[in-house]
Amino acid sequence: MTTLFFDMDGTLIDSAVGITRCVEYALVKMGLPVPAESELRRWIGPALRTSFGPLLNDPVRVEEAVLHYRDRFEAQGWSEHEIYAGISETIESLHAAGHRLAVVTAKNEPHARKIVEHLPFGHRFVDVVGATPDGRISHKDQLIAEALQRFGIAADECWMIGDRRMDIEGARHHGMRNVGVLWGFGGEAELREAGALHLATTPEELPRLLAA
Template sequence: MTASGFPRAALFDLDGTLLDSAPDMLATANRMRASRDLGPMTLDVLRPHVSKGARAMLAAAFPAMEQAPREALVPEFLAIYQEELGRHSVLFDGVAEMLDALEAAGSTWGIVTNKPEYLARDILPQLGWDTRCAVLIGGDTLAEKKPHPLPLKVAAERIGIAIADCVYVGDDERDIQAARAAGMPSIAALWGYRQAHEEPTEWGADVLAEWPAELTQTTAWPSTGSSVGAT
């Protein structure tokens, strides 16, 4: 371990970590419910399921539907979501400042998400990140997705920074499992989406962060193989 400081590279989950995309997902689910003569669901019902993916959100939106026909709704969900993408979502408070602080320190940052790559890539220009995000790995980019470590390993390889010199930040247990399996330090983002029974203190993250603003300070990051500006 070296002196404390920002990591050479920070890799982030997208939904629930950088982006509060639940409102886009809610609009998608409610369009699907309306087309089936069902009333709207509320954000507080859907929000805990967002990080679990389309199937989990569909289960929340259509709890009375059998699994097989509900699984068949995934393409419809993704198609409608692409239309709603970025229309309602916002950055979590402090994310912009956190990314600015990383860049000012000379750190590289990128995104490793289980969202399909084409959807993740579509949102980058809306956020002004298409020229700032150094690497983007989606859930369908590779043969495996989180909690498998492959996406994190490939992301580090593509930016040319050793795994031990990167930190992964995510709001789901699968994020921390992937980081641990890859040998990458991790931060559990407590501001994100999770269900009532989930306990982040049991995930094995190196650091628990309450809010993105904490990560504008070097002391909030776990030690890595080397740190920007370390002596």
């Protein structure tokens, strides 16, 4: 049985609206200027503290910003997303083919579980591995390590599927096969530079690539 680890934002769902509005909310609460939309979109993918850190340069203020972000996310940000066209059918197809599916995301794990529970294909994932609220586990290599430990499996039994360099770099850190997806937020240049083993233009391509 092959285990497939799916990133969430930019892979399963287009969560740009929810994430950018929550970042904007946190920045306003902190009395900081809100950058352009193109700049806000760079916050999609990395751990929150990774993004807030260089901007605030103060661990205490970083934690305050994270709490503001979570306040809005828990109230409404979690539901501000769209499912990518074709991903539902692809998840069903991969499940039917006998793959074991899980979500591995830098999102706070309670938030990620809430989202997955509301996805029409969410029941196909046997577990959701996300960041700890205190940030102790938040980077993709740490999250993959946690997932491997929970399942009690080796990295060569798995694939990591995601749209950002963090997904590819995290997979390569563990010697794991990977697919970079081009319908998310990273783009081809970023994924190739990170060393993606395969690139998928659409969700429908995933079963073929994973069977290679």
